[in-house]
Amino acid sequence: MTLSALICEAIMRTDPWTILLAALVQQLxxxxxxxxxxxxxxxxxxxxxxxxRRVEHIVYRYSPVFCCITTFAAxxxxxxxxxxxxxxxxxxxxxxxxxxxxxxALLTCINQHQFFSCQRPLPLLLxxxxxxxxxxxxxxxxxxxxxxxxx
Numbered sequence: 494m495t496l497s498a499l500i501c502e503a504i505m506r507t508d509p510w511t512i513l514l515a516a517l518v519q520q521l522x523x524x525x526x527x528x529x530x531x532x533x534x535x536x537x538x539x540x541x542x543x544x545x546r547r548v549e550h551i552v553y554r555y556s557p558v559f560c561c562i563t564t565f566a567a568x569x570x571x572x573x574x575x576x577x578x579x580x581x582x583x584x585x586x587x588x589x590x591x592x593x594x595x596x597x598a599l600l601t602c603i604n605q606h607q608f609f610s611c612q613r614p615l616p617l618l619l620x621x622x623x624x625x626x627x628x629x630x631x632x633x634x635x636x637x638x639x640x641x642x643x644x
Contacts, residue, residue, distance in 0.1 A: 496581075499581055500577060500581060503576070503577045503580035503581050504573060504577055506580065507573055507576050507577070507580075508639065510639070510643075511572065511576065511635070511636055511639040511640070512569050512572045512573055512576070513569070514635055514639060515568065515569070515571070515572035515575075515631070515632045515635035515636060515639075516565050516566075516568035516569040516571075516572055517565075517568075518568075518631055518632075518635050519564075519565075519567075519568030519571065519572075519628045519631055519632060520561070520564055520565050520568055522627065522628060522631055523564050523568075523624065523628065526620075526623075526624050526627065527620075527624070531620045531623070531624075534616050534620060535616075535617065535620050536548040537616075538614040538616045538617050539551070539617065541614060542613055542614055542617065568628065568632065571597055571601070571628060571629055571632045572632040572635065572636060574593075574597045574600070575590070575593045575594055575597050575629065575632050575633045575636050576636050578593040578596060578597065579593050579633075579636065587634075587637060590633040590634065590636060590637040591630060591633055591634075593633055594629040594630040594631075594632060594633030594634075595626070595629065595630070597629040597632070597633075598625050598626040598628075598629035598630070601625045601629065602621075602622050602625050602626075605618055605621065605622060608621075
């Protein structure tokens, strides 16, 4: 069986409830991460990046609903990627799921080099990469929990 056929089969066998739960957990985590944990640092450097004194003065192009939908979709894509890696590599335990989560996080952080060419502040890069790693690991733990205890 070719690799592309194996990947397609793994994606088709993905349980939609697992993906929805993992995406929901990541959505809630993003609210906690950006709303509480790194709020002060992210707001300060985001305002500096946009050229305003305070984050409240930023003109937003996208509605909060649109941002929530895209965050949820990204969480679902992360969960599908983790599940696909686990299925293709025949992962079984927590270590395998965490390794898949780290691989997904590394793949999603590839484009972060754009921060440097766009002259964006380094603390914003660190908050984004930290979120990607934590969200991918949460997705892997959700997938493991659903595989172990529910399915």
